[in-house]
Amino acid sequence: MEIKIKIPEELAFIKQTPNIDWSILVNKIIKSKLSEIVLLKKGLAKSKLTEEDVEEFTDEINTSLSQRYNEM
Numbered sequence: 001m002e003i004k005i006k007i008p009e010e011l012a013f014i015k016q017t018p019n020i021d022w023s024i025l026v027n028k029i030i031k032s033k034l035s036e037i038v039l040l041k042k043g044l045a046k047s048k049l050t051e052e053d054v055e056e057f058t059d060e061i062n063t064s065l066s067q068r069y070n071e072m
Helices: 009-016 022-046 051-071
Strands: none
Touching: none
């Protein structure tokens, strides 16, 4: 399989970086991210939380972060 990526302008400097095998680098990054996804899915599959529990937990986190931000 071949994947084509577009480098954003803010990362244009990497085009001038010599001696990097981009294929190997991107391959490692993709494998790492896919491994993280697999671990997350395994963890979620074992979770006993309901959607309502998750929403409540998320609301509590958002409220806490909002309060912390406002105190700055």
